[in-house]
Amino acid sequence: MEKFDVVVIGGGPGGLDSGFRLVKAGKKVCIINDKKERLGGVCLNAGCMPTKSYLKAASVYRSAKKADIYGLSVSAEKVDLAKVKESVASGIAKLRMGIGMMSENSGAKFIFGKGEFQSANEILVKKADGTTEVIYGDKIVVATGSVSRELSFAPFDGEVIMNSDMMLENEKLPEKLLIIGGGAIGCEFATVYNTFGSEVKIVEALEQLIPNDDSDASAMLKERFEAQGIEVATGVVVEDIEKVGGKALVQFKGADKKEEYDMILVSIGRKANLESLNLDKAGVEIENGAVKVNEYLQSTNENIYAAGDSIGGYMFAHSAAYEGEVVATNIVTGNTLELDERAVPRVVFSNPEMASTGVIKAGNGVKELYVPGLMKGRPITDKTEIGLMKLFVSKENIVVGGVLVGESSTEIIHELVMAVQNKLTVLQLKQTMHAHPTYAEPIPHLAMSGL
Incomplete structure (x- = not known):
């Protein structure tokens, strides 16, 4: 059994930032990630980076359609979503190559497979080829990211009922798109699909878009969305979804009849990806669906830390990277740096x-x-x-x-x-x-x- 000073489970921003910094501090580090091509985590592969590419494409298309206000004449053809996806993929491939090179030169050892606790210090890695390996870590960092939440009565199918990962693989522009959830993910996809020509409706169970943020800012966002043709309904709950003939019939609470949509994006938040880790074998407690940590990002087992979406809270790539730095500092110095979230963008x-x-x-x-x-x-x-x-x-x-x-x-x-x-x-x-x-x-x- 190979032994390491620190084993990091997860190769996203939180895991890579903590792992790389620990190597620079002289630690022997192993980073476990499910697949080599998924290094960079949700953000790079199925989150913030590809969505920004789609949003840039939408911005260019929007500018082309209104070029006449600048005294220009530009032809904006109908959007071919498959071609947009191809363009997005080319950019993500370059970013993956960069992460791969950085990882190879980092000094950390990488093992690709699914990691789970066998004990407080032993991690079993199940590899894609069917083999397994057990490694030992004096300290362990849990940074396994998150997955999309789904509606209990309408599981994702990749065709009609979609999560954000699936939308990034979609090549079909729906005539009518319903977005359930008015947070950042829902609002960004609303912008993309509205710009590309879909009829878009956003429903949010709470009383404003981007819940818990400034009400005036949210009201302005709603006003601008509606001016663009995006229908926004806040304080609205979806009670049931029935799939019929490749479409979705949606029952809203209090509505007299169902509404029909070609596609539904469910963007009701994300949850920490912890189910297969066997955290109980390591004495790590879960609280509100996330790893319970103190101000030093130390779990209920003093030798195990956590960062990123694994601890809940702000599920941003930039906050995960910062938390990875906090974890690395505290492993090296013995808990001297407290988490400071006063100024998270x-x-x-x-x-x-x-x-x-x-x-x-x-x-x-x-x-x-x-x-x-x-x-x-x-x-x-x-x-x-x-x-x-x-x-x-x-x-x-x-x-x-x-x-x-x-x-x-x-x-x-x-x-x-x-x-x-x-x-x-x-x-x-x-x-x-x-x-x-x-x-x-x-x-x-x-x-x-x-x-």
Whole structure:
């Protein structure tokens, strides 16, 4: 049995970041991942990277269709989804190649197969060729990612009832698409399919799109979606789905009759991928469907840590990578770095984009700074829509949060992330020179309103 200082289960952002950093710290590391071609995890292979490629294609198509407002004449043919998928795949192949080369040169040992605990320190790896291997780790990191949640009465079939992974493999543009769930995934796919020509409806059981985020920002997103022809229904629950003749008949709670759709995307969230790990054999407790961890990301077994979607909470690639760094630091130094989630960037790459960070609710000593229509210079020159920008500040005038809607929001948010993380004041933001004309330049003007 080969022994390692650290065994990492999972080759996504959390697993790779922790593993690579541990190697640099002088540790003997083994990283287990189900398949070599799936290194990079959900984000690279079936999440944030391919969806951004689809969204870019949608953006180009949208620009082509409205080229006349810029005095240009451009022909926008009907979308061939199979060709778009082929283009997306070529980009993902390059990224996979990069991850593969990085992994080969990392100094970590890689074993490809399904890992599960045999004891607190022993991991059994079941390989694709049917063979098995048992390895030992003084410390173990669980970073096994997540899977899509499904409706109990409507399991995924890959044809009519889809999850986000399946949508990325889809080559058929549905005439009518229902999206169940108004979170980031649902809103991004709504943008793609609406742009490409599908009739799209989003239903969300809670009272707003992007639940738990700023209500004004959500309202603007809903308004813009509806102006684009996307039907948005909040506070709506799906009670039943019946498949008939290759279509889906959907019963909404309280509705008199069922509605027919060609395809349904179920985007009601994701859950930690823990089922086959046998965590009980290692004395690791699960809480609310995720690995229970302390502020150092240490599980109920002091020698086992966890990062990324495995611990629930923010299921973002960037938060997983950060958590991997926290885990690596604490394994090396003996728990000296606490998890700090004050300034996690929360981004939605829809049209329009939406982004937020930190505290986004006034009250308890926090005030909201908001000047409607402030973001109008660059949008007018670019002929894009005027967005929304808010800051949230403490009674000491320290920036504690912010929210954006509009062009480049997913890029601009990092200035507010930096402000929150480093406890900058509104005066410091106001005194920071911004280039003109840019989408970020309203920030100091908004900050000035708080002085």
